[in-house]
Amino acid sequence: MEKTVFNWNLKEKPEDFIVSEVAELPVNETGNFYLYMLIKRNMNTKEIAGRYRLGYAGLKDKNALTFQYVSSERFLGDILREKKDSETFFILYLLGKITKRIKIGQLKGNRFSIKLKHRDIKDQDWFINYFDIQRLERNFEKGRKVLMSIPPETSWKKLSWFENFYIDAYLSYLWNKTLMRFLSENFEGYRIYEKTFGFFIPFTDYRYLMENIPKFWPILGYKVKMKDYEIKVYSDILKEEGIDLKEILRILKDLRIKGDYRKTFLRAEDLEIKGDRIQFFLPKGAYATMFLKHIFK
Template sequence: MGTETAAGNTPEWLLPLAQRNDFVFTPSPRDFTVEEIPLYEASGEGEHLLLTVRKKGLSTWELIDRLSNHLGIPRREIGYAGLKDKHALTTQRISLPAKYAPELESFEHPSVKILERELHGNKLRIGHLKGNRFRLRFKKVLGVQREKVDRVLDWIEMRGMPNYFGLQRFGNDGTNAGEGRRIVHGETKMRDRKMREFLVSAYQSRLFNDWLSRRIALSRLLEEFEEREVERIETLPTGSLAGTKAQPHFFRILPGEIMEHYPYGRIFPAEDLAAEAEKFAARDRAPTGLLPGKRIRRAEGTAALYEAPFDDERIREQGSRRYAWVWPDEIHRRYVPEKAHYELSFTLPKGSYATVLVAMLRGSFTG
């Protein structure tokens, strides 16, 4: 995933994580690589062809457009597990009907290389991946900057990071969420079904990000004040935050929280708050936030008081829940002093953004 490089362009919901740290990171194939981690191996037989594709300077949709035009097939026949950044060197899997294999032989593009072709029994669907492996290189990382990056990385390795949607989710000009809201509220119409779903999903993502910022603000208050004091500040009923101050993790779980086993599993309500908080700190499960829509479970109790302002019952698309907090894994760092370069690699679960981790490294977010 890409990242915004100018501190002045950081949106309000990201400000707590993005205090100024002036190293240079410009997403490009030279300094930013993304490798998709497959959910499963190809079966070796079936009616679909799984392609492992390396690309640069193209978004996933642009890659699909090139393939569909060359093969003369609708874009909907081409499957993908996740969208990959345009401004990076990325490797991901694409699926298409195996009957088009002969036509694929003549496909050429200067920014695309097909690394593997394997038969499989089903079309690749959104979410059919474990996660992504990122490699980044920061420049002009001098002594103070290096110490700050190391300090925040230490914090992330121990505690994880908030699972915000990244800036690219909202479009180059940041207007996608607003367009989605206008569609939901009947202020504008969008006949293209896929574009409507895309814009509404951006609106859902904005609501989630705003909720997550609100919850991080609450956790900060609980770091500084006693539960009763925070209840008064937040105008909550007495006892609403009982059992939150003593929790071992920075991000506090609330009564009525909807939890999910980590890194995947079923959702369920938090009943024993202390036990759930311990298991959350042990990375066994994590709290979830709402992507509003139909047929999705809402939080209850105190958690519902914080969720409700970021819900929108007019959304008719399918809702879901998303981890509020995730843990980067396989973090490796290397500093090159003669060039003042800082090289970093890590993996994230599917749907999580390197944007957010980079924003944290630009600042001093340490709970």
């Protein structure tokens, strides 16, 4: 099978990777929460949100220039600026008031503007919707350990934020691995690698994907209903991990993790190349870096 190494250095500087959140948050001047635009460079969303008790819809890349909506119960001023050094800063810019605190997932998606380091790219707008390495790296193995540490007699266990984060990473890893197994057994294709992670990309086009690939693939959870072929793939992959499918489903039920269904493939919307930049929109939960892996030559 053909192998490609993804060596596109995306972020020589934060302005090479610009992310702008897209959400519908109607301003209501009688609301109880202040709506701010958070603009940050070389900083973590979670660090700023924790300091000012902000509600936010999603974590944005640290090594990037990002724009996202946040909410605050307190008035923090019309403009709040903090500069750590010439390379690191954030700005909170007041937009108005809203009725409810912003919660995780409360966004439509993100617009990306990324500097092209390679002009030789594929004429393609679709991609397999894998979780990318920033979700998995150093986290999925911790998630496996957390799951395997849950004692059999547990009726319910409240997890810490970090435990949930690590388990989500492991379930994402399993989603990737099972979908890759299914696709590689049914399609010709190649693998593209970044660091130690490989992603199978089929030789096909969007129309064939629509007609021949399941539109959704299950993320494990006790409420997810799986088809026979999905059960077989998950059972095989988990057996290689040294875990029984029934056992992990019992643990997930103890933890009240319901599971979900994730779209197997997506299209980058409003795709445009202007000068040395590529611009596009992706729905929430999708990775711009994964789309770039698919168009990379």
